[in-house]
Amino acid sequence: MIQTPPLRDSVLRHLIYSIGKDPEHAILEDWRMALSYAVRDRVVDAWFKATARTYETGAKRVYYLSMEYLIGRLLEDGIVNLELLDEARAVMDEMERDLGLVLADEPDAALGNGGLGRLAACFMESLSTVGCPAHGYGIRYEHGLFRQQFVQGRQIEHPELWLSQRHAWEFERPEVRYRIGFGGHVDTRDGVTRWHPAEEVEAEAFDTPVVGWKGRWANTLRLWSGRAIHPFDLDAFNHGDYTRAAAPEALARTISRVLYPDDTTQQGKELRLKQEFFLTRAALCDIIRRFDNQFKDVRQLPEKVAIQLNDTHPAIAGPELVRILHDERHVPFEEAMEIARGCLSYTNHTLLPEALESWDESLFGQLLPRHIQIIDRIDATHAEQNPSRTQSMRSDHQVKMGQLSFAMAHKVNGVSALHTELMKTTVFEELHHLHPDRIVNQTNGVTPRRWLLACNPRLAGLITEAIGEGWVDDLEQLEKLEPHVQDAAWLDRYTAVKRDNKAELSNWMAQTYDLHVDPDMLFDVQIKRMHEYKRQHLNILEAIAHWQEIREHPELDWTPRLKIFGGKAAPGYFFAKDIIRLINDVAAVINNDPVTNKYLKVVFLPNYNVSLAERLIPASDLSEQISTAGKEASGTGNMKFALNGAPTVGTLDGANVEIRQHVGAENFFLFGMTAEEVMERREVEDHAKKAIEADPRLAAALDLIHSGRFSPGEPDRYHNITGNLQGADYFLVCSDFTDYWRAQREVDKAFADTQGWARMAALNTARSGWFSSDRTIRGYMSDIWGAGSLL
Ligand code: 26V
Numbered sequence: 001m002i003q004t005p006p007l008r009d010s011v012l013r014h015l016i017y018s019i020g021k022d023p024e025h026a027i028l029e030d031w032r033m034a035l036s037y038a039v040r041d042r043v044v045d046a047w048f049k050a051t052a053r054t055y056e057t058g059a060k061r062v063y064y065l066s067m068e069y070l071i072g073r074l075l076e077d078g079i080v081n082l083e084l085l086d087e088a089r090a091v092m093d094e095m096e097r098d099l100g101l102v103l104a105d106e107p108d109a110a111l112g113n114g115g116l117g118r119l120a121a122c123f124m125e126s127l128s129t130v131g132c133p134a135h136g137y138g139i140r141y142e143h144g145l146f147r148q149q150f151v152q153g154r155q156i157e158h159p160e161l162w163l164s165q166r167h168a169w170e171f172e173r174p175e176v177r178y179r180i181g182f183g184g185h186v187d188t189r190d191g192v193t194r195w196h197p198a199e200e201v202e203a204e205a206f207d208t209p210v211v212g213w214k215g216r217w218a219n220t221l222r223l224w225s226g227r228a229i230h231p232f233d234l235d236a237f238n239h240g241d242y243t244r245a246a247a248p249e250a251l252a253r254t255i256s257r258v259l260y261p262d263d264t265t266q267q268g269k270e271l272r273l274k275q276e277f278f279l280t281r282a283a284l285c286d287i288i289r290r291f292d293n294q295f296k297d298v299r300q301l302p303e304k305v306a307i308q309l310n311d312t313h314p315a316i317a318g319p320e321l322v323r324i325l326h327d328e329r330h331v332p333f334e335e336a337m338e339i340a341r342g343c344l345s346y347t348n349h350t351l352l353p354e355a356l357e358s359w360d361e362s363l364f365g366q367l368l369p370r371h372i373q374i375i376d377r378i379d380a381t382h383a384e385q386n387p388s389r390t391q392s393m394r395s396d397h398q399v400k401m402g403q404l405s406f407a408m409a410h411k412v413n414g415v416s417a418l419h420t421e422l423m424k425t426t427v428f429e430e431l432h433h434l435h436p437d438r439i440v441n442q443t444n445g446v447t448p449r450r451w452l453l454a455c456n457p458r459l460a461g462l463i464t465e466a467i468g469e470g471w472v473d474d475l476e477q478l479e480k481l482e483p484h485v486q487d488a489a490w491l492d493r494y495t496a497v498k499r500d501n502k503a504e505l506s507n508w509m510a511q512t513y514d515l516h517v518d519p520d521m522l523f524d525v526q527i528k529r530m531h532e533y534k535r536q537h538l539n540i541l542e543a544i545a546h547w548q549e550i551r552e553h554p555e556l557d558w559t560p561r562l563k564i565f566g567g568k569a570a571p572g573y574f575f576a577k578d579i580i581r582l583i584n585d586v587a588a589v590i591n592n593d594p595v596t597n598k599y600l601k602v603v604f605l606p607n608y609n610v611s612l613a614e615r616l617i618p619a620s621d622l623s624e625q626i627s628t629a630g631k632e633a634s635g636t637g638n639m640k641f642a643l644n645g646a647p648t649v650g651t652l653d654g655a656n657v658e659i660r661q662h663v664g665a666e667n668f669f670l671f672g673m674t675a676e677e678v679m680e681r682r683e684v685e686d687h688a689k690k691a692i693e694a695d696p697r698l699a700a701a702l703d704l705i706h707s708g709r710f711s712p713g714e715p716d717r718y719h720n721i722t723g724n725l726q727g728a729d730y731f732l733v734c735s736d737f738t739d740y741w742r743a744q745r746e747v748d749k750a751f752a753d754t755q756g757w758a759r760m761a762a763l764n765t766a767r768s769g770w771f772s773s774d775r776t777i778r779g780y781m782s783d784i785w786g787a788g789s790l791l
Contacts (some may be wrong), residue, residue, distance in 0.1 A: 004045065007087045008094070010038035023095060029166065031097050032075065032105045035088060036168035039078040040209075047209040047218035053790050054133040058294065060303065060787045062127065062134040062780075065283050065317060066310035067276065068117030068259070069124070069138050069221065070145075072450075072610030073106040074169050074208075077125070080454040082215045107162040108611045110144035111223075113263035114529040115636055116349050118610065119415075119773075120310055122447040122636070126773040128212030128219045129449070129473055131791030132781055137283035139275060140170075140206050140223035143258040148568050148607045153584030157261075157571050169208045170223070176205035178285040179229065180278050186370045193327050195370035201252040202227040203282035213449060213473045216791055224282045226255035262570040264531055265354045273359060273367055280314045283307075284321055298329055302342025306785035309346040309409070312357045312401035318344060318408030319374040327370070337378060337408075345784050346405040346412050347442075349633050351419070351427055352533065357401035364399050375404060382407050386434045406431045406438070411784045413442045415634035416655040418675065422630060440783055443655055444634040445773035448475045451640045456618035458497040459644065459765070466490070476769035485766060491758045498621070498645060498761065505619035515603055521560040522751045525616055525646070526624035527608055530569040530576035533631040537721065538733045539563070539624055540583050542740055543590065543602055544701040550596045558599040559748035564616065566608030575720065580604065582718055585710040613637070617644050621761070622747060625650035626740065628731040630675030632656075639771035645761035649743050651736070655771075663767045667760045669750075671743035672736040681735055688729035691737065698737045702726065 005013075015021055015034035026034070054061065079088050092099040112118060120136065127134040146157035181197025188194070203224040211218040228248040237245035254271070255278050287305060295304060309315060318340055325336035350356070365372045379393040393403045406412050406428060414420030420441035424432045432439050453460045453472055463471060466484050471477040484490040502519040509515040526539050543563055550558055565583055569576035587602035605612060623641030625632075625648050632654035642648060642659050650656045651672040660668040673681060681687050692699050706722045708715025725733055751757050781787045 004042060007038055007084060008091045010041060011035050011091050011095075014038055028097070028101060028105050031092070031095065032102045033166055033168055035092070035102060036075050036078075036106075039075060039082065039084065039088075040168050042082055042084075042215065043078055043209050043211045043218055046211055046215040047220070050128075050131075050133070050217045050219065050790075055294070057790060058304075059133050059790055060785070061290075061305060062132055062785050062787050063283065063287055063305065063307045064120065064123060064127075064134060064136045064310065065280060065307060065314040066117070066120040066136065066138050067279060067313040068112030068310075069109075069120045069136065069223075070112030070114070070117035070610060071109045071121045071124075071221075072614070073103065073108055074167075075106050076103045076454050077450055078211060079103075081125075081211050081213055081449055085457075104611070107165040107167060108609050109162050109167075110160060110609055111138065111141050111259060113145060113259070113261065115634070116263070116311060119349075119444055119636060122445065122450075122773040123777060124210045124219065124221055125212065125447045125449060126445070126777040128210050128217045129447075130774055130777055130781075131212070131217040131789040132219075132777065132787055133790055134219045134787075135286075136210070136219070136221040137279060137286070138221065138223045139256050139259075139279050140225040141256055141259045142253075145259055145568065145609075146261055146571070150580075150584060150604070150606050153581045153588070155569055155577050155580050159258075170206045171208075173205040173207055176286070177202045177227070178282050180281050182274060182277070182367050184369065186373065192330070193370070193373075195323070195327070200229055201255060201278070202229050203278060205282075205286070222283075222286070224256065224279060226252045226257075226278065228252040261568075262572060263355070263529065264352075264570050264573055264576075266357050268358075268360055268363065270363060270367065273363065276313050277316050277320075277368060280317045281320055283314070284317060284324065288324065298325060298331060299335075299339065301339050305343050306345070306787055307343045308780070308785070309344065309405060311347060311349045312405045315346070315357070315401040315405040315408075316368070316371060318404060319368075319371040319378065322374050322378070323370055326374075333377060334381060337381060341408055341410050344409045346409040348402070348412065348414055348419075348423055348427075351422055351633065352631065356427070358398040359401070361394060361397050361399055372399070375399060378404070378407060389430065389434060391430050402427060403431070406435075409438070411440055412438050413440050413780075413784065415442065415444045416658060417441055417443060418630075418652075418657050419633040419654060422675065442776055442779045442783070443658055443771075444636050444639070445771050445776035446636050446639045446643070447773050448472060448643070450614070451617070452643055455614040456501065456644055458500055459494075459618065462493060462497055463765070471769070473774060475772035475774065478766050478769040481762065481766035485759055485762045488755065491755060491762060494645070494762045495754065495758045498619075501619040502621075505615060508615065509603070509605075513603075513605070517562050517601060517603070518560065518598075521562040521601070522621045522747070523562050523564060523619055524622040524624065524747075525564045525566075525620040525641070526626070527564070527566040527613060527616060528635075528637055530567045530573070530579060532575060532579075532731050533628050535626050535628065535731060535733055535736075536565060536567070536583065537579050537725070538626055538737065538740060539565070540579070540586055540602070541698065541701050541733065541737060542744055543600065544586060544704055545697040545741065546744070547590050547593070547596055547600055548697070548700060548704075550599050551593070554595050554599075559751050560599050561601075561748070563600075563602045564620075565602070565604040566606075566612060566616065568608060575724070578718065578721055582705070582710065582721060585717075589710050613640070617641055617646070620644065620646040621751065621757075622646055623648045623650070625653070625656050626672070626736075627651060627653045628736070629653045629673055629678050631731070639768065642764045643768040643771065645765045647760050647764050649740075649747055659768070659771070662770055663764050667763050667767075669743045669747055671739040673732065678732060681732060682730070687732070688726055688734040691734035692726065695738045695741075697741060698734060 014037035184198035321340040325331040467480040649669040711717035
């Protein structure tokens with residue numbers, strides 16, 4: 001074994017020999033790369049050990065298939081997990097570099113849209129921390145989620161260029177390539193059916209090691225990149241037609257060029273379906289090659305391989321695995337189905353009808369002619385085995401990916417207790433009836449390494465001083481903080497930590513955006529994708545109403561509040577974009593009102609991403625989780641806030657329900673209708689009108705928007721929003737407004753009692769241990785995958 005040199009030597013060696021710079025001429029990026037390589041060396045040591053051990057033991061492996069991984073930056077993560085923070089800081093101090101600036105120089109890899117992608121990233125880290133042999137598969141998008149800019153309050157999208165910046169984390173594997181076919185035809189000879197694709201591209205592997213806590217284990221995130229099989233059309237080249245000669249490469253690369261930025265509506269685009277098959281087939285080829293290397297009989301697959309589908313996006317894994325087993329390995333069809341089902345399981349992340357995947361059967365059949373036949377056979381077999389069945393995997397000329405995933409999975413899971421119950425009574429009602437043991441719950445979690453230890457070092461330090469460091473990979477140990485919460489002196493220190501975090505954020509906002517805010521205000525934060533069901537417009541309506549009240553009585557002792565928003569809207573989701581613009585317009589008016597602006601300010605920070613979340617969450621006082629009940633499958637931001645000592649104002653939706661159970665009802669500001677009440681209220685005629693009539697504050701706030709108070713010169717700018725709220729108001733903003741208002745006034749009162757608030761915040765931290773993604777992963781291992789830890 002090679003002896004690991006001190007970090008300092010390693011950094012200098014890499015600076016000189018890997019980067020080719022001497023310390024005198026190195027720029028920030030060079031130091032960042034040198035430090036990354038030095039840390040990476042140690043990650044690789046852990047990685048090789050883990051790989052060898054998995055191979056030796058012949059243990060079952062977990063494969064996580066996801067179209068998205070919202071990983072964020074990796075250098076700090078590696079440093080924290082390998083406990084190199086002090087050493088890294090000392091090295092950078094010696095080189096007269098600020099470690100914080102070096103870490104922040106890394107591009108933020110945004111290969112995902114939101115919750116689903118971030119969950120995949122937390123899961124990868126937890127899989128390594130708990131020592132479960134696992135591989136993540138995804139796509140190496142050249143461009144991740146767009147960068148958001150505001151121009152006169154409106155969202156402008158810019159391409160994101162993370163790959164054009166240097167980073168140290170991936171290893172190209174040119175020898176690991178698979179052919180991925182599309183289109184063509186199917187024929188049957190001597191009873192054997194074969195698919196002959198018309199077009200083929202290659203998927204090339206890029207590996208990123210993912211290290212767990214203390215470097216005890218590391219797994220692989222393998223991302224696929226599109227390549228042409230013959231990068232050059234030689235014939236065209238020899239004829240001097242260079243554009244045509246390069247065309248195959250350009251076409252192949254298109255597949256992994258860009259992440260689809262719309263996570264709200266399924267659009268049925270051909271390229272998206274190609275991406276899904278590209279990821280899925282490349283992953284399956286890799287899984288089977290690895291299995292064949294070590295084992296003999298494909299009938300053993302379910303014993304050795306667990307494949308988790310992150311939503312329906314890789315649902316084609318069912319038919320493709322059956323195709324490989326049946327068409328290529330000649331396993332009888334029904335047995336092939338059984339083997340595939342034994343390996344596969346599926347996680348549902350949304351019940352919103354517009355986000356459920358279905359594909360036009362003619363598009364599907366053109367691109368995947370053999371798979372559509374297999375789907376029909378799976379469907380027929382399933383119908384035969386379940387004669388009372390009425391719903392098919394194909395209806396209205398569409399292929400239903402949810403139905404397919406359910407039928408091809410041995411377990412199907414929801415992501416919070418409420419969501420799982422709703423799955424049983426709504427989208428999967430019939431299938432649940434036929435397979436009552438298939439649906440299980442695995443409430444989401446977040447990794448405490450990134451979301452507490454790394455992003456909130458002050459709080460992490462205070463906790464470790466009180467209860468030791470065991471909490472880092474056993475988060476429920478946070479309950480040992482309870483006695484300290486009863487100690488006034490300790491609570492003062494807890495409050496000081498929060499205050500320091502808020503001051504740091506205020507300084508950063510002043511430097512970065514010239515926004516000047518008082519760190520003693522209540523920092524009220526709503527950060528998430530923009531969506532009507534998440535109801536950012538409910539939040540801004542309340543701000544308008546509150547502003548009016550302060551204006552009427554500026555002499556009263558109001559609790560000063562800063563409302564912070566962050567979030568991107570899908571480029572084609574015009575309503576969500578209007579809400580962004582409205583919030584920015586309202587901010588411009590309210591922040592410039594000299595009568596009220598010591599009591600109320602509103603800011604919308606542009607380009608919300610993982611790194612910004614890491615800055616904001618430790619500095620938050622209040623977590624806004626205000627979705628229409630029944631619509632947010634789980635939420636994971638909600639867990640990060642609670643863990644970092646920001647109590648929730650929220651509805652009984654998704655994991656809010658479980659957060660409230662854990663932290664205690666008295667430490668959670670509940671408001672709004674339940675999921676059941678929501679369904680009933682929708683049936684009430686003119687529910688919005690009635691709610692508006694009953695609440696003059698709401699009526700006045702809507703009138704202000706409608707009158708053009710926030711859009712001078714263009715009074716009708718927000719008539720679409722006001723019309724929607726006064727009309728159908730599908731997400732029941734008006735019906736929940738009054739209770740939301742009441743809850744916010746309770747927040748004001750509670751925050752004014754500094755000790756009481758500190759107790760509430762600290763109890764949120766002490767009682768959030770259950771929301772670790774380590775707990776979630778152990779749940780998947782035992783209830784779904786049948787996989788063990790090799791630690
Ligand atoms: C949907 C679609 C629709 C088709 C086109 C591309 C695309 C990309 C992503 C999605 C995902 C939407 C589902 C989603 O992100 N759900 C979120 O999952 C989180 C993790 O389980 C959960 O905490 C959130 O509540 C849930 O909204």
